[in-house]
Amino acid sequence: MDDKSKRGKDRYAVIGWPLGHSMSPLIHNASFDALEINDRFIALPLSPSEFEPFMESLPSSNLRGLAITIPYKTEVLNYCSERASEVKAIGAANTISVGEDGGLVAYNTDAGAAGRALKEAGVELRDEKVVVLGAGGAARAICFQLLWQKAGAVTIANRTLSRAESLSEGLQQAFSDADVTAIPLNNDALAEALETARIIVNTTSLGMYPYVDECPVDTGLLKSGMVVFDIIYNPVETKLLRAAREKGSKALPGTDMLVYQAAEQERIWLGVDAPINMMRKALLKELSKAS
Numbered sequence: 076m077d078d079k080s081k082r083g084k085d086r087y088a089v090i091g092w093p094l095g096h097s098m099s100p101l102i103h104n105a106s107f108d109a110l111e112i113n114d115r116f117i118a119l120p121l122s123p124s125e126f127e128p129f130m131e132s133l134p135s136s137n138l139r140g141l142a143i144t145i146p147y148k149t150e151v152l153n154y155c156s157e158r159a160s161e162v163k164a165i166g167a168a169n170t171i172s173v174g175e176d177g178g179l180v181a182y183n184t185d186a187g188a189a190g191r192a193l194k195e196a197g198v199e200l201r202d203e204k205v206v207v208l209g210a211g212g213a214a215r216a217i218c219f220q221l222l223w224q225k226a227g228a229v230t231i232a233n234r235t236l237s238r239a240e241s242l243s244e245g246l247q248q249a250f251s252d253a254d255v256t257a258i259p260l261n262n263d264a265l266a267e268a269l270e271t272a273r274i275i276v277n278t279t280s281l282g283m284y285p286y287v288d289e290c291p292v293d294t295g296l297l298k299s300g301m302v303v304f305d306i307i308y309n310p311v312e313t314k315l316l317r318a319a320r321e322k323g324s325k326a327l328p329g330t331d332m333l334v335y336q337a338a339e340q341e342r343i344w345l346g347v348d349a350p351i352n353m354m355r356k357a358l359l360k361e362l363s364k365a366s
């Protein structure tokens with residue numbers, strides 16, 4: 076039984092709605108335990124009517140940091156007195172630190188974590204053409220990162236073409252010399268894009284638990300020597316990644332990005348070097364229970 080008197084203080088939390096079974100408390104608490112940090116990280120599901128009063132009371136609360144997930148990644152910016160440079164570009168935050176004076180500073184660790192996951196897997200982005208599937212918030216953060224890491228071209232494929240077009244326009248405004256195109260998420264358009272692209276990043280929810288039989292790409296379009304990065308982490312191996320692996324491509328699951336974004340949050344909040352291997356182990360153990 077959880078004996079609250081023996082627990083550290085609830086200093087960090089993830090907010091979102093609906094929050095579902097967030098992995099953030101598990102990953103952060105595994106790290107806090109390993110680092111002997113006597114703080115706890117909790118899940119705080121906040122309905123839309125609870126969001127505003129919560130954010131207004133945050134500066135005077137015990138909380139020192141927040142992780143933010145859907146649907147509040149943009150709305151939280153209205154309460155922040157400072158925004159890190161990546162937040163100014165992307166327009167969304169997944170992290171807030173609460174200063175001693177109650178000032179809220181917004182950061183985005185998703186983008187850098189995606190870049191790190193690719194880098195640590197030995198994927199060099201410079202001058203590469205990348206096909207990004209999806210045009211939502213995650214796609215936006217990742218596209219910025221790809222261009223910051225000097226990808227040669229980005230093709231955004233989305234079910235709703237107008238969303239891909241508007242993301243593409245935004246990127247072209249931010250990176251004047253960027254080669255960015257928008258295409259519909261269909262076989263013909265993808266087949267053409269994949270004639271010259273070797274790297275695919277899936278940011279859509281297709282294939283996410285419980286819809287594990289869905290796949291955003293016709294697997295016949297995958298070839299050996301590609302890199303396929305799926306930001307979904309449950310299941311760890313999506314249908315897309317299984318097909319990529321079977322074709323001899325490099326298949327990167329979303330678990331690393333999840334751990335890296337959490338590790339960076341701890342660097343921001345606490346200035347610590349989080350124990351990434353331990354966090355990953357705790358996450359994979361939990362995810363293996365679900366499969």
Ligand code: ATR
Binds near residue numbers: 145238
């Ligand atoms: P996130 O912040 O995780 O990116 P989001 O902004 O809701 O979430 O974006 C979800 C992405 O998954 C979108 O690109 C969405 O496509 P639409 O813009 O057409 O809605 C994509 N997506 C979700 N369900 C999909 C489906 N069944 N088929 C194709 N794309 C889908």
